[in-house]
Amino acid sequence: MSDLIDDDGPGGPNSPEFTVSEISGAVKRTVEGAFSHVRVRGEVGRVSLPRSGHIYLDLKDDRNVLASVIWKGTAQRLATRPEEGMEVIATGRLTTFGGQSRYQMVIEDIAPAGVGALMAMLEKRKAALAAEGLFAAERKRALPYLPRVIGVVTSPSGAVIRDILHRLGDRFPRHVLIWPVAVQGAACAPEVARAIQGFNALPEGGAIPRPDLLIVARGGGSLEDLWGFNEEIVVRAAAASQIPLISAVGHETDTTLIDHAADRRAPTPTAAAEMAVPVRIELIAALDGLEARRSAALGRLLSQRRQRLADLARALPRPETLLNFAAQRLDRAADRLPAALSARVARERLRLSEAGAALRPASLRRRLAEERRRADERVARVAPALARLRRLRASELEKAARRVRPELLQRRVETGREALARLDARLRAALGAGFERRRARLEALERMRAGLSYRETLRRGFAVVRAGGQVVTSRAAAEQAGALEIEFRDGRLSTAGRTPRRSRKTDEPPEQGTLL
Incomplete structure (x- = not known):
């Protein structure tokens, strides 16, 4: 910088001329030489996170602001990312940015300014996440009673995984999938979040079984050591997990934000294994006890049912007693059946006789004559009715002719x-059809009369015996009659003056036919 100072004073003839870049470069070398390594304590103000991956922020106190930048490579290695309002101690170097004529600090490391600052930031983040409902009790799911597969997110080289596996083996051995992650440092939060998301992304029935339960575990440590489990990315991944999750981070007194987002919090990794599975021996003993109780209950139930059945059996009547009354009713019905059949046959024979009497030729002829008379009367009434109808229509036509034009009248006529x-x-068709129906009915009645006439019976080989003009129906009446007249199919024969032949067996009546 001394090279740029004019010994002759300002405005002297020997004052050199400098370019803007020369002045800017000189200032840059001076600032970087004097402040190549500094530690600055202040409050984080504005924070900008562009897509380039760099972090631009302001460090401020109550009077001044120091523009700062964290390059992408350094930002990826930070254990704690700066947040607005956070009090930090930044380590780095000062430099200038000639493009805007300003100076800034290039931060190489940044850490909260003591536990108090971390706790303040933790409480602020906890309140913001709780306001979103990520810690709500209704979001938490019940743990499966006996998971088939358990996913563990932890370091594969620590004592934590050995404690979990040992405890699971003692209680109830299960299939365990381990997702190795860093449990401390800058890589902790993104790796833990990716592990939770990766377990949830496993498909059902895939080559790698999908866990039924997740355990996120780590041993004890300071607040800075456990800070990765307070990061927002981890809390959101735990809250969004579709698989029930147990948080087992730190010792019993350690509390992180993932504990609030998880479905259950375990004070230690060993306690998480105890929450995950029941004790197999206790289950076997409980099942044995239930089986014994079931057997005893079944025995008591069978005994009660057997006693109840015996009590009901004593109250029931004997089978033969139940059948006696039915057998008695059957005997009575069998005794009454022949008389009932005989009475039914007699009633039907009487009905048949009455029906045959109504079909005598004289009555049929009278009915036929009556039907013919009615038909003649109807025919006689038809002609005058037609004449009256024609006269009526003619009268109506004459009246209408006076009101209607000739051509219309002609059409109506x-x-x-x-x-x-x-x-x-x-009408003629109806009368003809009526005559035909009545003629067919008369012919049917005539056929029925001829079928029921005794002359049809004579044609089948029977004969009618008369004495004095009366029909003889018994042997005694024939013996008393002096002369008999026998009517056959082809005529009548008189037995007057003839001696009838007798059969050798005089005590047996000759075989006769029957009309039934």
């Missing part, structure tokens, strides 16, 4: 004539 012709044809 033609229409009426056609309708009258149709009606006449229908």
Whole structure:
């Protein structure tokens, strides 16, 4: 910088001329030479996170602001990312940015300014996440009683995983999948979040079984050591997990934000294994006890049912007692059956006789004559009715002719004539059909009369015996009669003056036919 100072004073003839870049470079070398390594304590102000991965922020106190930048490579290695309002101690160097004529600090490391600052930031983050409902009790799921597969997110080289596996083996051996992660440092938070998301992304029935339960575990440590489990990315991953999750970070007195987002919090990794599975021996003993109780209950139930059945059996009547009354009713019905059948046959024979009496030829002839008379009367009434109808229609036509034009009248006359012709044809057809139906019915009655006549019986080989004009129906009446007249199919024969032949067996009546 001394090279740029004019010994002759300002405005002297020997004052050199400098370019803007020369002045800017000189200032840069001076600032970087004097402040190549500094530690600055202040409050984080504005924080900018562009896509480039760099972090731009302001460090401020109550009077001044120091612009600062954290390059991408350094930002990826930070254990704690700066947040607005956080009090930190930044280590780095000062430099200038000639493009804007300003100076800034290039931060190489940044850490909270003591436990108090970390706790303040932790409480602020906890309140913000709780306001979103990530810690709500209704979001938490119940743990499976006996998971088939357990996923463990922890360091594969620590004592934590050995304690968990040992405890699971003692209580109830299960299939365990381990997702190795860093449990401390800058890589802790993103690796733990990716592990939780990766377990949730495993498909059901895939080559790698999907866990039924997750355990995120780490041993004890300071607040700075456990800070990765307070990061927002880890808390959101735990809250979004579809698989029930147990948080077992630190010792019993250690509390992290993942404990609030998890479904259950275990004070130690060993306690998490105890929460995950029941004790197998206790389950076997409980099952044995339940089986014994079931057997005893079943025995008591069978005994009670057997006693109840015996009590009911004593109250029931004997089978033969139940059958006695039915057998008695059957015997009575069997005794009454022949008389009932005989009475039914007699009633039917009487009905048949009454029906045959109603079909005598004289009554049929009278009925036929009556039907013919009614038909003749109806035929006689049809002609006058048609004449009256024609006269009525003619009168109506004459009246209408006075009101209607000739051509319209002519059309109506033609229409009426056609309708009258149709009606006449229908009437004649109806009368013819009625005559045919009655003729068919008379013919059917005539056939029935002829079928029921005794002359049809004579044609089948029977004969009618008369004495004095009366029909003889018994042997005694024939012996008393002086002369008999026998009517056959082809005529009558008189037995007057003839001696009838007797059979050798005089005590047996000759075999006769029957009309039934």
